[in-house]
Amino acid sequence: MDEEKKIQILEEVMLEYGNDLVRLAFNYVKDKETAKDMVQETFIKCYEKLDEFRNESNLKTWLYRITINLCKDYLRSWHYRKVQTKSVIENTFRTVFPLTEEKIINKANTEEMLEIVASLTKNYREIIYLYYYKSLTISEITDVTGLNENTVKTRLRRAKQRLKTMMKEADIYG
Secondary structure, X not given: OOHHHHHHHHHHHHHHHHHHHXXXXXXXXXXXXXXXXXXXXXXXXXXXXXXXXXXXXXXXXHHHHHHHHHHHHHHHOHHHHHHOOHHHHHHHHXXXXXXXXXXXXXXXXXXXXXXXXXXXXXXXXXXHHHHHHOOOOHHHHHHHHOOOHHHHHHHHHHHHHHHHHHHHHOOOOO
């Protein structure tokens, strides 16, 4: 593939998926600027590996997979573990996430709901985010996360059960 074609494809991908990828990355890293950095790295990898993309999966799920892997690598990094503070994460989450929370759970963007979703373990929060907010199918979530389909189904079921219980306890379940 020639460079002009790769640049054209990259521009189209950036316009079509850029905002979604930033939201996806933010779901992992809980920092707006870091999420943007992760997506920038995703586009760099996309450009570098575009010749190797075989269309065995959807381009969107390939980009999601790259973004998730970069985020997971970042979360395992020394920088994240040693430098990030709890207050920075909580403040960023509260100021940037309300609209996303509304779309994930289809509830009013209340602080209580935000705290409930945020309190789920990463495994459950990831599945809830991809299923409700990104409207991915079980099969697409399997592609994006690399998990077994039954594992995705089980995590989704358990996450729903936990959300329902937690929302009843918080008296915000309708």
